[in-house]
Amino acid sequence: MNYDEFYRKSIDDKVGFWSEQALKLAWYKAPQKILSKDKNGFYRWFRGGKLNTGYLALDYHIEHGRGKQTAFIYDSPVTDTIKKFTYNQTKRQVAKIAGALKSLGVNKGDTVVIYMPMIPEATFSMLACARIGAIHSVVFGGFAPHELAIRIDDAKPKVIISASCGIEFDKVIPYKPLLDDAINQSEHQPANCLILQRPMCEASLVENRDLDFEQLVAASKPAKCVRVDATDPLYILYTSGTTGKPKGVVRDNGGHAVAMRFSMEYVYNVKAGDVFWAASDVGWVVGHSYIVYAPLIMGCTSIIFEGKPIRTPNAGTFWRVIAQHKVNTFFTAPTAFRAIRKEDPEALFMNKYNLNSLKAIFVAGERCDPPTLEWLQNISKLPVIDHWWQTETGWSIVANMMGVEQFDVKAGSATKPVCGYDVQILSEKGRKLGKNKEGYVAIKLPLPPGTLPTLWNDNERFKHSYLKKFKGYYLSGDGGYIDQDGYVFIMGRVDDVINVAGHRLSTGEMEEIIGYHPAVAESAVIGITDELRGQRPIGFVVLKDGKNIEESQIERDLIGLIRDKIGAVAFFRNALVVKRLPKTRSGKILRKTMRQIVDGEAFTIPSTIDDVNILNEIEECIKSRNIGVYCNDLKQHS
Ligand code: COA
Ligand code: AMP
Numbered sequence: 001m002n003y004d005e006f007y008r009k010s011i012d013d014k015v016g017f018w019s020e021q022a023l024k025l026a027w028y029k030a031p032q033k034i035l036s037k038d039k040n041g042f043y044r045w046f047r048g049g050k051l052n053t054g055y056l057a058l059d060y061h062i063e064h065g066r067g068k069q070t071a072f073i074y075d076s077p078v079t080d081t082i083k084k085f086t087y088n089q090t091k092r093q094v095a096k097i098a099g100a101l102k103s104l105g106v107n108k109g110d111t112v113v114i115y116m117p118m119i120p121e122a123t124f125s126m127l128a129c130a131r132i133g134a135i136h137s138v139v140f141g142g143f144a145p146h147e148l149a150i151r152i153d154d155a156k157p158k159v160i161i162s163a164s165c166g167i168e169f170d171k172v173i174p175y176k177p178l179l180d181d182a183i184n185q186s187e188h189q190p191a192n193c194l195i196l197q198r199p200m201c202e203a204s205l206v207e208n209r210d211l212d213f214e215q216l217v218a219a220s221k222p223a224k225c226v227r228v229d230a231t232d233p234l235y236i237l238y239t240s241g242t243t244g245k246p247k248g249v250v251r252d253n254g255g256h257a258v259a260m261r262f263s264m265e266y267v268y269n270v271k272a273g274d275v276f277w278a279a280s281d282v283g284w285v286v287g288h289s290y291i292v293y294a295p296l297i298m299g300c301t302s303i304i305f306e307g308k309p310i311r312t313p314n315a316g317t318f319w320r321v322i323a324q325h326k327v328n329t330f331f332t333a334p335t336a337f338r339a340i341r342k343e344d345p346e347a348l349f350m351n352k353y354n355l356n357s358l359k360a361i362f363v364a365g366e367r368c369d370p371p372t373l374e375w376l377q378n379i380s381k382l383p384v385i386d387h388w389w390q391t392e393t394g395w396s397i398v399a400n401m402m403g404v405e406q407f408d409v410k411a412g413s414a415t416k417p418v419c420g421y422d423v424q425i426l427s428e429k430g431r432k433l434g435k436n437k438e439g440y441v442a443i444k445l446p447l448p449p450g451t452l453p454t455l456w457n458d459n460e461r462f463k464h465s466y467l468k469k470f471k472g473y474y475l476s477g478d479g480g481y482i483d484q485d486g487y488v489f490i491m492g493r494v495d496d497v498i499n500v501a502g503h504r505l506s507t508g509e510m511e512e513i514i515g516y517h518p519a520v521a522e523s524a525v526i527g528i529t530d531e532l533r534g535q536r537p538i539g540f541v542v543l544k545d546g547k548n549i550e551e552s553q554i555e556r557d558l559i560g561l562i563r564d565k566i567g568a569v570a571f572f573r574n575a576l577v578v579k580r581l582p583k584t585r586s587g588k589i590l591r592k593t594m595r596q597i598v599d600g601e602a603f604t605i606p607s608t609i610d611d612v613n614i615l616n617e618i619e620e621c622i623k624s625r626n627i628g629v630y631c632n633d634l635k636q637h638s
Contacts, residue, residue: 003405010419043446046254049230054131057296076306095222097128108133117166140283148182164203176203230254239391240506248456259450260294269403272299309336316349323353333365333502347379365502370411388414420448442473498527519547584608600629
């Protein structure tokens, strides 16, 4: 197939293109209107269509002879467990969890928060919600109670599903105290919590509120699939914005199912029966789309991996899983490969395994730095595909569409726009920029199916955050350029969002949290280059007059504060006290210039700066602490 033709059709004849793709799914009732606008003026896909995402993921395949095929493989090096679940077994389990939820009064349109580690019950619970039309909101297990509380207050779940603990390398992390703390902090109170007791750590249950997951599920009747509208929400997934309040990205049922199936066939070049492994976490969008929904909608086998790329037990774990389960397509974040490369640069572990089943490796979550890409290409001799996407879109915006036409890879580029995404580079004033000119990466509306129709209970924020800056476009928040061959290069965020080890975090939120410290007058948190994690946050703080607190003490306080409020995943390790922050004459903090100084990049001194000497003070400060460009030894970051 020819990419140019296929792509052009998706842009020039959107309705024709997507109605053809929609026909590949088993709808209860076909959509009446392929593309329309709702009362808020937002685009909606497949209005009038009736379906059930849980049915498409499980029942449909069982009805078509896949009942005995493995749906999920749970591979957990941290508990030394491997378990397989066929489509039949998965459906039975999911239907019973759905029944348990119904017995607690959860019905179509109700919300359920899921706060769980990477265990099969997490994915089963998501599918159980989909089965009864309930809206799940999965919260990443690495988030602290404060973050969980914010999400509980916004999503207002009737029920929260959790587990007694997670496992990080060899550390057991009790989840239940975190959940109890979060519920104490939140205004909204769930009627019930369903707690899965894991043998390595039993949780105590709160009377009249908490229930034992296994007992209730065992005693429940299986629930049937409920018909929902294509435009009904399937899930809410919170993601970091520029403030302390995360954005509740809404995913609808119809557009999502069409997009998931489409991406499996045309982006990943996968067919039913293949083994597809996304080594991510169900708390992130990659986990939602490519551990749970897309592989199952496509009739594949998916892997639930409870482990890390290294030290569980070694840097060969990924290769072991690929060989043992005959994985055909593998997907993870570049940071995972940087961790493996650091421990096993010669890929000695890889050579121990037979990786013949593997056809391609996909990476996303952050820009794949050229050295990591080249290393991976060399050691694997396979296509390594960097593709760009966001929580908001739920699937890739720019990729080498392997099921359409394979292009040469250019290191640093995610290749070309995926069907349905009209990607443009715009100037500050919204003018289209020419080839190789860097600017805002924007997508001409409408976005394709599967992308966010709005934010949960916040249409105004949706408009303000994404649609207002450039009329008729979606603002991605990333900067980049398109070269003479049409390859898109994503160069990083242009807002206060950073990516730490593939985890999307808000520096704006960190500044808000730091602001609670009684000695801090103001602060600037910036994301600096980190060899392993891609980026990590550091803070510059100005103390209030008269606050004579030791620099080491304030740094300890602020590290503790961020860990306590956001979680250890924020990896906030440095807070530097400065006399002032560099600002423009109108008072805007020059965060970009600060980041350039720390990373040792060339920069032009902004003409609007109020006092140029402050930049030298910043430089002196990082020099004295051996940070950024002055740090040659990565180890001291950790
Ligand atoms: N639950 C609880 N804590 C978590 C956690 C989770 N799910 N994930 C991370 N943490 C904690 C870690 O235990 C660590 O805590 P510590 O400071 O007490 O040691 C802290 O957060 C920082 O973690 P991280 O930055 O991940 O460093 P690490 O040394 O533990 O691991 C990597 C480094 C590269 C192995 C790890 O980041 C990794 O596997 N990255 C890939 C991430 C990924 O796949 N993202 C996909 C998104 S698409
Ligand atoms: P998330 O919503 O957590 O998936 O994070 C989305 C952000 O991660 C994007 O806006 C980008 O900044 C970054 N990102 C994800 N994938 C890529 C990629 N392949 N190349 C460059 N940046 C990426």
